[in-house]
Amino acid sequence: xxxxxxxxxxxxxxxxxxxxxxxxxxxxxxxxxxxxxxxxxxxxxxxxxxxxxxxxxxxxxxxxxxxxxxxxxxxxxxxxxxxxxxxxxxxxxxxxxxxxxxxxxxxxxxxxxxxxxxxxxxxxxxxxxxxxxxxxxxxxxxxxxxxxxxxxxxxxxxxxxxxxxxxxxxxxxxx
Numbered sequence: 001x002x003x004x005x006x007x008x009x010x011x012x013x014x015x016x017x018x019x020x021x022x023x024x025x026x027x028x029x030x031x032x033x034x035x036x037x038x039x040x041x042x043x044x045x046x047x048x049x050x051x052x053x054x055x056x057x058x059x060x061x062x063x064x065x066x067x068x069x070x071x072x073x074x075x076x077x078x079x080x081x082x083x084x085x086x087x088x089x090x091x092x093x094x095x096x097x098x099x100x101x102x103x104x105x106x107x108x109x110x111x112x113x114x115x116x117x118x119x120x121x122x123x124x125x126x127x128x129x130x131x132x133x134x135x136x137x138x139x140x141x142x143x144x145x146x147x148x149x150x151x152x153x154x155x156x157x158x159x160x161x162x163x164x165x166x167x168x169x170x171x172x173x174x175x
Contacts, residue, residue, distance in 0.1 A: 014051035
């Protein structure tokens with residue numbers, strides 16, 4: 001059966017939008033499928049468990065093309081999140097743990113990796129690399145707790161080192 005959310009749930013704060021069309025899953029108490037529309041266009045769809053985002057959520061652009069796929073657990077981003085451009089190519093791939101970026105984060109342009117980062121608890125931590133569109137390394141830096149640390153290198157399109165700086169926890173110590 002279909003119902004409109006009434007805002008009462010066990011957690012005290014529902015994430016279900018007022019305009020969502022909600023349908024109960026009879027086999028699992030508290031689990032509901034929701035569809036959010038603008039007119040006849042579906043903007044998002046996924047599940048809520050006790051009023052919180054749960055499982056995979058899909059968002060769409062006004063033309064009905066997939067914009068993103070995001071995985072949730074108890075209302076928080078948990079696992080992979082993919083975003084897509086209007087053609088359908090992946091533009092980013094991120095991993096989350098407890099609503100914070102955690103692990104590898106990739107940015108793409110037309111199916112080629114243009115940037116790679118690493119996060120720990122939502123902060124840049126580890127190697128960050130940017131690439132030219134042909135896949136050649138453009139720059140690489142290391143971060144510790146969201147602060148640049150160690151060598152930062154830039155390369156030309158032939159792969160030759162052009163700039164090399166050294167940082168100590170955000171402070172430039174050598175050019």
